[in-house]
Amino acid sequence: MRGKIFIIGLGLIGGSLALSIKRSHSESMIIGFDVNKEQGRLAEMLGVADGISSTIEDGARDADLILIAAPVQETQKIIHILKECELKNTVIISDAGSTKKEIVNCAKVLKEKGITFIGGHPMAGSHKSGVTAAKALLFENAFYLLTPEEHVSTAEVERLKEWLTGTKAKFLTLSPEEHDYITGIVSHFPHMVAASLVHQAEKTSRSQKLIPRLAAGGFRDITRIASSSPAMWRDILLQNKEVLLKLMEDWQEEMENVKSILRQENSEGIFEYFLRAKLFRDELPQKEKGAIPAFYDLFVDVPDYPGVISEITGYLAKEEISITNIRILETREEIYGVLVISFQTEEDRERAINCLEQYTSYETTIGL
Numbered sequence: 001m002r003g004k005i006f007i008i009g010l011g012l013i014g015g016s017l018a019l020s021i022k023r024s025h026s027e028s029m030i031i032g033f034d035v036n037k038e039q040g041r042l043a044e045m046l047g048v049a050d051g052i053s054s055t056i057e058d059g060a061r062d063a064d065l066i067l068i069a070a071p072v073q074e075t076q077k078i079i080h081i082l083k084e085c086e087l088k089n090t091v092i093i094s095d096a097g098s099t100k101k102e103i104v105n106c107a108k109v110l111k112e113k114g115i116t117f118i119g120g121h122p123m124a125g126s127h128k129s130g131v132t133a134a135k136a137l138l139f140e141n142a143f144y145l146l147t148p149e150e151h152v153s154t155a156e157v158e159r160l161k162e163w164l165t166g167t168k169a170k171f172l173t174l175s176p177e178e179h180d181y182i183t184g185i186v187s188h189f190p191h192m193v194a195a196s197l198v199h200q201a202e203k204t205s206r207s208q209k210l211i212p213r214l215a216a217g218g219f220r221d222i223t224r225i226a227s228s229s230p231a232m233w234r235d236i237l238l239q240n241k242e243v244l245l246k247l248m249e250d251w252q253e254e255m256e257n258v259k260s261i262l263r264q265e266n267s268e269g270i271f272e273y274f275l276r277a278k279l280f281r282d283e284l285p286q287k288e289k290g291a292i293p294a295f296y297d298l299f300v301d302v303p304d305y306p307g308v309i310s311e312i313t314g315y316l317a318k319e320e321i322s323i324t325n326i327r328i329l330e331t332r333e334e335i336y337g338v339l340v341i342s343f344q345t346e347e348d349r350e351r352a353i354n355c356l357e358q359y360t361s362y363e364t365t366i367g368l
């Protein structure tokens with residue numbers, strides 16, 4: 001489609017939306033705005049946006065689609081600024097915020113002006129921030145949640161989806177309340193738990209110096225999301241306060257139960273506790289990206305010599321297979337080290353197995 005798209009907030013999500021829209025609507029004009037001028041400059045330099053506007057008012061004028069991809073408390077301020085702007089009467093405004101109830105409620109001021117707002121939330125991302133981490137296919141196969149109010153027409157929702165088709169995401173419509181409850185459970189609360197685990201390790205590390213060195217493997221996996229933007233998560237917590245307070249109470253109750261079975265040395269109860277968790281976790285869809293993106297890990301047994309990583313990444317690059325992460329497992333003391341390479345899709349991992357089979361004799365194993 002032709003048209004002008006205005007993206008406010010050119011970080012990880014705004015940048016990725018810009019790239020994915022450009023993929024499917026190459027004739028569209030993407031203009032960006034960011035309070036941080038450096039992000040705007042970088043976005044232009046990286047070709048993420050066709051141009052940068054110096055104010056929201058300028059960028060919003062004549063826009064056919066406005067996407068707000070700023071932290072959620074800022075999103076509300078931006079909605080109030082947009083309310084005062086001169087806008088096309090056919091414009092669609094949407095956002096990418098991780099919470100929906102307060103934002104959709106705030107956007108009622110746009111409805112009063114006859115402007116369409118459709119709450120949006122692409123359920124994929126990363127612990128990284130900023131436009132340099134943006135990727136056109138960040139949302140591929142992920143759910144993209146939309147929370148249109150009743151007065152919004154199906155045609156307008158379809159027009160928004162058409163603009164966003166290059167995300168290759170799967171759209172789902174739900175109410176803002178449902179949205180905040182579900183994302184509270186699968187995304188917001190886990191972030192709080194991840195941060196709390198890191199705090200616990202940090203406190204004890206003051207007296208136990210081995211902790212940072214031994215905090216590997218599982219600890220790193222479960223706390224990866226604690227490296228996310230503190231400003232973004234502060235805003236999310238403040239906006240989903242009621243749901244999160246209730247989840248914290250449920251969690252405390254759950255921990256009381258675990259404490260009790262442990263005190264009683266209830267071996268069957270403890271086993272059951274882990275078994276039920278494992279069964280539910282193992283049943284979660286593998287091929288779909290959730291709030292926490294699935295990473296497809298490949299374990300490669302490699303001889304421990306300098307240059308082995310660049311050798312392997314070289315073969316993968318030759319076959320144009322993208323990797324999302326690479327690390328060495330240092331827990332083994334044998335001759336061989338284990339290289340863990342993460343891919344964004346199962347197909348990439350499959351291609352990597354074939355590639356390494358072709359170029360090397362290293363053994364590969366799929367991570368579960």
Ligand SMILES: NC(=O)C1=CN([C@@H]2O[C@H](COP(=O)(O)OP(=O)(O)OC[C@H]3O[C@@H](n4cnc5c(N)ncnc54)[C@H](O)[C@@H]3O)[C@@H](O)[C@H]2O)C=CC1
Binds near residue numbers: 036127
């Ligand atoms: N990071 C993630 O994995 C995901 C984040 N989200 C949501 O997307 C939104 C953006 O998050 P990220 O892109 O990750 O953050 P980010 O930190 O990478 O980018 C946010 C950008 O917004 C800019 N900004 C802040 N206030 C602004 C304002 N008043 N006007 C214009 N620009 C402003 C910042 O300078 C920054 O460049 C947030 O609402 C977040 O909740 C949604 C899905 C995933």
Ligand SMILES: O=C(O)C(=O)Cc1ccc(O)cc1
Binds near residue numbers: 128293
């Ligand atoms: O880094 C991760 O795995 C995430 O959890 C990404 C994420 C962050 C915020 C969202 O609203 C949705 C997805």
